[in-house]
Amino acid sequence: MLDELDRRILDILAANARVSLKELAQEAGLSSPSAAERLRKLEERGVLDGFTIALNPVKLGYPLQAIIRVRPMPGMLHIVEKLIQETPQIVECDKVTGDDCFIAKLYVRDMAELDTLLDRIAEKAQTNTSIVKSTPVKRRLPPLI
Incomplete structure (x- = not known):
């Protein structure tokens, strides 16, 4: 290829x-x-999917990064997916297999903003949140074989 x-x-x-x-x-x-x-x-061929920029969220006023696992309540999958898509603090989200349906990365200004965001999601899904302490592996290319 x-x-x-x-x-x-x-x-x-x-x-x-x-x-x-x-x-x-x-x-x-x-x-x-x-x-x-x-x-x-x-x-x-779709190998190059676009060109982008890398921003520093801390310099933009978003010092907290979190990963949330989201498990929608019965019948709420599409509603939760739409809610995630409409939440600008969520910068990346994957739909996954296993107990949770979504794993999302988000940036917030403080814990109060995180709580507000999680409260909106918690009305329709169970969440499990982890605060990111550091990023030992930055986004990189997979092996180009």
Whole structure:
């Protein structure tokens, strides 16, 4: 699926998604048109799903990060899913197998904001919350085999 050049391009972009096409081409050992074509093909194949920025939530006034496991009450699955989608403090959520249906990551300004958010969810689901102390592994690419 991926050849060595594709993997190199993805590694370069993972380190700095703002790299110019010229720099990307140089680092990958390609001409600019060849690098552009590779990028286009990676996007067409859905390997590259977009380019984004990384923000520091603490610098934006959100010093608390939490992970919540959510188990909707009977008949509330879709209502809880919609509630999660509409809660801006929840920045990521996975629908999972097992006892819980959702695992969500959220950022809040303080414990009072966390309590308010959890109270809204608790009306329709059981929750289990963990406060994140640190992140020893930042978001990274899976092995590019």
